[in-house]
Amino acid sequence: MLPLSHVHHIAVICSDYTRSRHFYTHVLGLRIIREVYREERQSYKLDLALDGRYVLELFSFPDPPARVSRPEACGLRHLAFATPDLDAVIEELHLAGIAAEPVRTDEFTDRRFTFIADPDGLPIEFYEE
CATH class of the missing domain: 3.10.180.10 (2,3-Dihydroxybiphenyl 1,2-Dioxygenase, domain 1)
Structure with missing residues (x-):
């Protein structure tokens, strides 16, 4: 190892x-x-x-050349940040003019998460811990 x-x-x-x-x-x-x-x-x-x-x-x-990131292209899928308060993150993003995708729940951990895109379309996840 x-x-x-x-x-x-x-x-x-x-x-x-x-x-x-x-x-x-x-x-x-x-x-x-x-x-x-x-x-x-x-x-x-x-x-x-x-x-x-x-x-x-x-x-x-x-x-720089464009990189395919959706749908489910091979390679780095997304960048994820942990948060203790997903609703607060979504509210701050909204105030900044950034729309988050509908909140989903991880079927294995029962934790909530959502995605946004950075200025180049890179998927960014916010995962509630």
Whole structure:
């Protein structure tokens, strides 16, 4: 068995850095750890944290190709965030002008969850713990 302790981070490539930076920092509330511009790649790299833990890298590249994410394409399916209060999350998203899908219940855990899409259509789940 590999000696793994936890997921270190998730990396996301966006099509509009300014729009995605706003979404992940102001809408989702992730905290900026560091932001660098890599001239040789014409790319920003934004390291973000949730609750003090490094969790997400946001990259920009000139003209990144689109990636199929729905329906049920092979590859990373979605990014999920845990929440103690799904209704509060949905209300905050609504106030930010973001519609959440209808709330569903996990058939195995009986926990409630919903999805939204980030600015590039990446499915983001909010899972009530």
